[in-house]
Amino acid sequence: MKNIVLLDTSIGSLNQGDEIINVSIKNNWKELFDENYIIRLATHTPMYTKFQSVIYKKKLSVIQNGDFKFLCGTNALYTNMFRPLPTWNINLINYKLAKDTICLGVGIGVNSKNVNFYTKTLYDKVLSHDYIHSTRDDKTANFLKQLGFKAINTGCPTLWGLNEEHCRNIPKSKAKDVVFTLTYYSKDRENDKRMIEILCDNYEICYFWPQCINDLEYFNSLNIQKPIKVISPNLESYKSILTEKNVDYVGNRLHGGIFALQHQRRSIIIAIDYRAIEMNRSYSFECIERKLIPKLLENKIKMDWTTRISGIDFDLIKEWRRQFINEE
Numbered sequence: 594m595k596n597i598v599l600l601d602t603s604i605g606s607l608n609q610g611d612e613i614i615n616v617s618i619k620n621n622w623k624e625l626f627d628e629n630y631i632i633r634l635a636t637h638t639p640m641y642t643k644f645q646s647v648i649y650k651k652k653l654s655v656i657q658n659g660d661f662k663f664l665c666g667t668n669a670l671y672t673n674m675f676r677p678l679p680t681w682n683i684n685l686i687n688y689k690l691a692k693d694t695i696c697l698g699v700g701i702g703v704n705s706k707n708v709n710f711y712t713k714t715l716y717d718k719v720l721s722h723d724y725i726h727s728t729r730d731d732k733t734a735n736f737l738k739q740l741g742f743k744a745i746n747t748g749c750p751t752l753w754g755l756n757e758e759h760c761r762n763i764p765k766s767k768a769k770d771v772v773f774t775l776t777y778y779s780k781d782r783e784n785d786k787r788m789i790e791i792l793c794d795n796y797e798i799c800y801f802w803p804q805c806i807n808d809l810e811y812f813n814s815l816n817i818q819k820p821i822k823v824i825s826p827n828l829e830s831y832k833s834i835l836t837e838k839n840v841d842y843v844g845n846r847l848h849g850g851i852f853a854l855q856h857q858r859r860s861i862i863i864a865i866d867y868r869a870i871e872m873n874r875s876y877s878f879e880c881i882e883r884k885l886i887p888k889l890l891e892n893k894i895k896m897d898w899t900t901r902i903s904g905i906d907f908d909l910i911k912e913w914r915r916q917f918i919n920e921e
Contacts, residue, residue, distance in 0.1 A: 595629045595917075598659035600694060602667045602680065605637035609804045610848035612828050614666035614751055617855070618697065621753035624918045632656060636669060636680065640687040656690050661724075661917050663697040666750055668868075670696070670733065673705035674712045685711070688719045696726035698750040700868070701733040708740070716740055727913050730871050747910045751851045752876060755902040763857045763900040767841060770798040772824070772834055772853070774844030777811040779865045784886045785845075786815050788863065791891050792843060793819040800824050800838075802831045804846045832856065843894070845883060847872065854878065859900065861893055877903040 599618075603611040619626055634640070634656065646653055669681040680702070683691055717740075720726070726744040728734040737744035747753075771792050775785055792799050799819070803809040803826040812823075824830045831849070834840060835856040842853035845863035853860045862880045864870050873880040879900065881889050914920060 595660040596655065596658075597625060597629045597631050598656055598662040599631060599633045600636045600662060600664045600669075600681070600691065601633045602636045602665050602669060604633065604635035607805055607807075609826065609828050609831070610846065611667050613848040613852045614698070614749065616828070617749075617751040617753065618665055621750055622914060624914075624920055628918065629660075632659065634690075636664070637682055639682045640690050643686055646687075646689065653690060657692070662691060662694045664694050664699055666698040666700070666729065668700045668702035670699055670701045670716075670736070671704050672701070672708050672712065672736075674715050675709065676704065683715070683719060685715055685718070688715065691719050693721045693723070694719055695721045695724045696728060696733075696737070696744070698727050698729050698747060699733060700729035700749070701736050713740060716742075724916055725913060727910075730875060732871060745909065745913060746875075747913055748876065748905050749851070749872070751848060751855070752902065752905055753907075753910055755851075755854055755905065756907060757901075759857070760854075760900045760902055763854065764859050765897045765899055766859075767795070767894055768859060769796065769839045770800065771796040771841045771843055772800040772802055772831075772838075773842070774802055774804050774846035774849045775808050775812055776845050776865055777805060777807040779845070780811060781865070781883055782815060784883050786817070788843065788883075788886050788890060789815070789817055789819075789821070791886070791894070793821075795891065795894050796841070798822060798838075800834055800840065802826070802834070802844075802849065804849050808846075828852075841894070843890070845869075850878070854900065854902075861890070875904045877901060 603615040726737055727747040728744050729749045731746045734744040734746045800822045802824040806826050835858050842850050842858050842860040845865045847869045850860045850862040862869055864880050864882045
């Protein structure tokens with residue numbers, strides 16, 4: 594039995610998408626959870642202070658000397674970590690408990706043109722130089738390689754269960770109802786309203802799931818004059834709709850769409866930023882750029898099509914995991 598530290602990106606997060614990632618890690622890597630002692634630390638909130646690390650050195654050594662430490666997905670890495678509120682809330686003072694961290698399906702956020710000296714130094718101190726890092730996409734893998742780390746693109750852990758057999762059971766034809774999402778921090782009132790109008794015209798019941806609590810405020814501001822059923826903004830409520838109702842998914846929340854695919858629901862992801870576009874290039878899920886909603890969405894809803902997720906190397910994922918746990 595090993596001591597595994599999970600740097601959990603869902604704790605303290607305002608986005609249910611981070612919970613989808615961490616639930617997916619548990620569902621798709623059962624051996625890690627079945628055979629080991631698991632400690633979870635939040636990434637969005639600061640680590641223990643320097644003072645606490647000194648006073649409680651023996652107690653916190655369980656964390657500091659963990660056999661493996663995994664940073665669990667999302668945009669945890671940035672080109673500039675010298676920022677007031679990083680997703681991975683570490684700095685050059687409090688990094689030691691996270692020393693030798695291994696990336697697990699992690700992505701990169703670009704917030705500067707170049708990687709500064711502070712960020713290079715921080716990553717050099719905190720990321721493992723011994724193990725191969727798992728990234729969400731080629732862009733992140735190349736970023737880590739340029740910094741001198743070993744990295745491969747295994748895809749996001751949310752995709753690890755979407756094999757050919759799973760996708761074969763996703764319906765080809767339109768469902769009776771639909772669940773949709775919006776993104777409050779990337780507003781396009783005209784095209785978002787048009788999307789909802791098209792959904793209301795083509796489905797009997799439209800459900801709205803606020804993946805972030807602020808998504809609901811944005812939805813209300815659109816002043817939609819058609820009946821929409823709002824789902825509680827938690828993952829269990831969303832899962833209930835996906836498992837108990839005959840629904841499709843349409844929306845601009847990437848992980849909301851992938852979670853629907855996990856539950857074998859036909860999904861159309863509306864691309865609003867580079868993440869969906871980059872992942873679509875690699876994995877070929879059904880995707881429409883938001884500006885093309887008026888032109889493409891209705892026809893796509895009415896068409897029959899087969900869900901095929903390409904580009905996932907399941908053997909490569911298994912080989913990466915064998916670094917830590919010997920799987921059959």
